[in-house]
Amino acid sequence: MNANPMSDQFYAAAAAARRIVAAHAFPDSPVVVRPRGWVDEVSDDFMAAYRADPRGCLHLQSPQPVFGTLQEMGIVRCVGCYTLHALAGVRPPCDRCGGDSSDVCQGSVTVGPVVIVVSMCDACRAVTNAEQQG
Numbered sequence: 001m002n003a004n005p006m007s008d009q010f011y012a013a014a015a016a017a018r019r020i021v022a023a024h025a026f027p028d029s030p031v032v033v034r035p036r037g038w039v040d041e042v043s044d045d046f047m048a049a050y051r052a053d054p055r056g057c058l059h060l061q062s063p064q065p066v067f068g069t070l071q072e073m074g075i076v077r078c079v080g081c082y083t084l085h086a087l088a089g090v091r092p093p094c095d096r097c098g099g100d101s102s103d104v105c106q107g108s109v110t111v112g113p114v115v116i117v118v119s120m121c122d123a124c125r126a127v128t129n130a131e132q133q134g
Ligand SMILES: [Zn+2]
Pocket: 057, 058, 059, 060, 077, 078, 079, 080, 081, 082
């Protein structure tokens, strides 16, 4: 129990975001608690874009897990709006190499309550996984 109810909600949202990310891991990827290398850099870029110009859907008044992608740096959406947006979109290219091979799949990383969905091809995923081993 925390004395600050907003802080409680923030930590609950961050914990929910971590559970979502664990359930949405890339196939064969370790669950990454502290991302390294490229994933860490693009997560920082996303958060910097958000802090410079916070944009999102209209349902973000209370702390909750929110979702963003590297195609739209700094834009966050609630789970409902993110799902509709993702369903309406085209299959994204690899966020790391820009290729759009058929093996691109999605995983995610979390920064507090922010879930950043990352698309990567098999080759980039292998490189990124190797970076996490350090
Ligand atoms: Zn929304």
